[in-house]
Amino acid sequence: MTPSERQPETRVTAEAGTRPGRLLDLRDVAVTYRSTAGDVPAVRGISLDLAEGEALGVAGESGSGKSTLAMAVLRLLPRTARVGGEILLDGEDVLTMTWGRLRAVRWASASVVFQGAQHALNPVRRVGAQIAEPLLVHGLATPAEARSRVAELLEQVGLPGWRARSYPHELSGGQRQRVMIAMALACSPRLIIADEPTTALDVMIQAQVLTLIRSLIADRGIGLIMISHDLSVLAATCDRLAVMYAGRVVETGPSREVFAGARHPYGRALAEAFPTVGDFASRLAPRGLGGDPPDPMRLPGGCSFHPRCPVALPSCSWREVGLWPAGRTPGDAPPPDTVPSPHTAACVHVLPDPEAVPDPVTRPGTGAGPEADPEAGGADAAPAARPAKESA
């Protein structure tokens, strides 16, 4: 059985409930890249949804599948990718659209702000022409109308209209990122996917861009999916968070709750990775996880996180738990058939009885899991078995 076929033993019922006004609905989406070395399961069954005017933050590190998931929404993946499940944009499945329909949907209904604006813009064309391009291609404006619309869009992202005549190299990093956002807004889409929109920007420019993104959601009711590895940035911008690890969502819920009270140990590690200045618990005590993200081609058995997990139980090496209601405090998780909690986590520790093993095999009731390698290098000290597949 390949890792992509392996199903977690429990599933939260929250996914079955329908919420009104859904802009985007991902149902059991899986993406596998075919390579000469074998299949690489990058996204392994993800169900998420997004309403109009809502911002969803997707957190995870390189190789977690978060960018693959985002690109899958508009079918922007390379030919080697096989996509399964359903991606419903306004109720219409993106995966079964004709090319003509897909072209109409891209930019007009949903657009992407790619990471690294310096590489996504054409260096030999003026930025105004690049912003106008989707308008002209979609026949939404005449060249004259497009010019005034470009000026309007630049104003909206806080750049003077004359900047339309600039080339990308004449702009700073923050300005280029705002040009990317203006481009994404050009056709008034209802969904924007922003892939690491502020990575590589300074704190002050990052604050400017985030303020802009927040005001766009509030003023126009745009739905936003924002992808980042920085949970603190996502928590400050988005209503809900989904934490991804090894191609699965391992925790999801209201931003504040996930950021301040993550129940999955990986969610907790991400939340602690960026310390709050002034919090004396983190002063001269950086916190991180030992080990490295797993190679998608060789996922560990059981819970994919167990080799790095500081609170793993013996059963975690063979038992995989799906998303369960996580509630606010340990111990009060409602049984899965009652009203679902919006905060869910895929960890044995949110189950009513983590030690109760659903298997005829009886296991000794050990209190704690195996200790993490006390050697400071931890699992990091072991050479990777294979070339790391994830790009930096």
Next chain:
Amino acid sequence: MTLLEARDLHVEFTSRGRRARAVDGVNLTVGEGEIVALVGESGCGKTTLARTLLGLERPASGTVRYGGTPLAYSTRALKAYRREVQLVPQDPTGSLNPRHTVYEAVAEGPRIHGLRDERQRVASALSRAGLRPPERFFPLYPHELSGGQRQRVVIAGALALDPGVLVADEPVASLDASVRGEILALLLRLRAELGLSALVVTHDLGLAWNIADRVAVMYLGRIVESGPVEQVLGSPSHPYTQALLSVLPDSPAPVVLRGEPPDPTRVPGGCRFHPRCQVLAAGKAAEAGVDGRCRSQPLGILPAASGPQVACHFAEGSRTPA
């Protein structure tokens, strides 16, 4: 005791016919076993300052001192200096030769300096950098390592020469969130075990809070505020430091400064921060009667003292005489 020191350092470049004052008068010290964070936005001159401290740029005026001796710029003196002060570059993937094994990457420094016991040096550097057992890593190539392991190899390369100071330029900026803490913990452990000093150049205030003893905030070629981390980041005096802290996620009242970081070819008169200063814009400087000085009177260069220092007319004016 002071190990590495910048004394009234000025570094200039010519950019499109204009003189850019990248480092415009800086005093800074790194003591023995001390970790100092140099923070600021891109373009503020922090990387140029770090490069000058490494002997990679020659200052227009002022001196770099190591152990009290001014740095000479002869080939021989620079070679000797680089055994003592080592760079940990920003992007481990870009700074490792993809066709060199881990062993060759770490052995390069000891070979250049003609040091004996190469194999033992490499092994001990790798294990101090947390790659254990080191022999298992010797034959591996960079593409066989994870991002965190590559950064450890780069740090091992610096450690192989037994330096006194590491100058780390954004040591974790290109690493994943979960690996970040481990690399920062490594820098703290090296300080505890080897008494190693470090100057960490970063735009990340959280990083300074995580590992630094002292912090220096740089704006447009000058240090505008410096002192112990708890004091500078806990109760900042300079409006620029206050603004940088206020835009961190989670902060209650963000002060988003308008505009991009300014241009070192056009340093404003008076206080160099005054065109973007939120305290001046809100009229608080006028209330304190210092707004005229903010616009016209340049501030002095801060001394390299270890206590809290601030270069701001308003902060100086409102400070109660102790």
